[in-house]
Amino acid sequence: MPPLGPMRPPRRxxxxxxxxxxxxxxxxxxxxxxxxxxxxxxxxxxxxSGAGGTTTKxxxxxxxxxxxxxxxxxxxGSAARRTxxxxxxxxxxxxxxxxxxxxxxxxxxxxxxxxxxxxxxxxNNFVVLARYHFYDGSPFDRIITDYVVQAGKPAGxxxxxxxxxFADELPSDKSAxxxxxxxxxSNAANRNGSEFLIVVANQGLALRYSIFGRVSExxxxxxxxxxxxxxxxxxxxxxVTITSVAITETPR
Numbered sequence: 001m002p003p004l005g006p007m008r009p010p011r012r013x014x015x016x017x018x019x020x021x022x023x024x025x026x027x028x029x030x031x032x033x034x035x036x037x038x039x040x041x042x043x044x045x046x047x048x049s050g051a052g053g054t055t056t057k058x059x060x061x062x063x064x065x066x067x068x069x070x071x072x073x074x075x076x077g078s079a080a081r082r083t084x085x086x087x088x089x090x091x092x093x094x095x096x097x098x099x100x101x102x103x104x105x106x107x108x109x110x111x112x113x114x115x116x117x118x119x120x121x122x123x124n125n126f127v128v129l130a131r132y133h134f135y136d137g138s139p140f141d142r143i144i145t146d147y148v149v150q151a152g153k154p155a156g157x158x159x160x161x162x163x164x165x166f167a168d169e170l171p172s173d174k175s176a177x178x179x180x181x182x183x184x185x186s187n188a189a190n191r192n193g194s195e196f197l198i199v200v201a202n203q204g205l206a207l208r209y210s211i212f213g214r215v216s217e218x219x220x221x222x223x224x225x226x227x228x229x230x231x232x233x234x235x236x237x238x239x240v241t242i243t244s245v246a247i248t249e250t251p252r
Contacts, residue, residue, distance in 0.1 A: 073131035077246065081133040083154040085163045089128040093120070097249045099127055101213070104243040105140075107225040110218025112182050115211070119169040122184050122192065122212035129162060129194055130245035140240040143230030147203050149223065150185060150234075151242060152195030161193030168192065174207040180219045183209035200227050 072092035073079035093099060099114040116123040129135060137155035142148075153160050167190045177183070181199045184192040192210060199205070200223065215223060229238040 070128070073128060075131070075247070075249070077131055077133075079132050081136065083134055083162070088164045088166045089125065091120075091124055092128050093124045094249075095120070096252055098252050099123060100216075100248045100250075101126065101130060102246045102248065103135075104246075105222060105226065106239070106241050106243065108218065108222035110222040111216050112213040113216045114213040118171075119210055119212035121166050122169055122210050125166060125192070125194075126196070126212060127247050130247050133244070134162065134194060135242045135245045138242050140226055140236065140242075142197075142234040143226060143236045143240070144234045145227060145230040145232060146201050147230075148197045148199055148205075149226045149230065150195060150197040152185070152193075154194065155241070161195065165191045165193055168208075169210040169212070170207060171211050174205060175202075176211060177202045177205040177209070180215040180223075181211050182213040182215060183211045185209060198223055 067086035070085050070087065070089045072090060093116055095116065097116075099116060101112040101114060103110055103112065114123045114126065134154055135152065138151055138153055139155070140149050140151045141153055142150040154162070165186075168184075168186075171177075177199050179199055179201055183197055183199070185195045185197050186192050186208070189208070196212075197209065198215060226240050229236045229240060231237060
């Protein structure tokens, strides 16, 4: 009997090996094509590769307007009314000048002696807003009887404040909140805007309100009348509004 030759593999195993080699060839060929497709960045800009080489596409630029600087309003009160601003105002007060505010309300008038030496940021802010007629028509929306009366939200505006915030100028001790004191109100540190309160009686005010003035006229009349329409919860029983705020100045 002639010697046996090498055993031939079964037909099924041969076909399976052929299929595996064929699949490997397909993967080897397809990978460069896949990399070629995923290299580009599409319509948003960047680079893309193709048969003609690499093409650089410009990235679109979005223009953003810079915040508008608020000019100092005229001292004569002739500025048009504004209730929204892009950023805090520049320094518009003079350190060598004393400022007073005559606040006319639907319950009468009262006068605030503004303290620009202790709180220059808050006084400057109040003077600028007043001369832009920001407070005209705004209500005393929170009146807690025998505690504080609060105002400063612009009438008819969607936002509660002027559109910006500025830093605190706090007193050294909370005992400074005596009756007649005028201070900024805010719900967080360094978040002062336009709202202010007037102390009727200090029933435990926390040390978080920047004092910028004191009522020198009208505390026992106008402020007392506003206090009378308040409530323990702060919701007034009648509407009291600010008609106007006039700023006067005299050299020190």
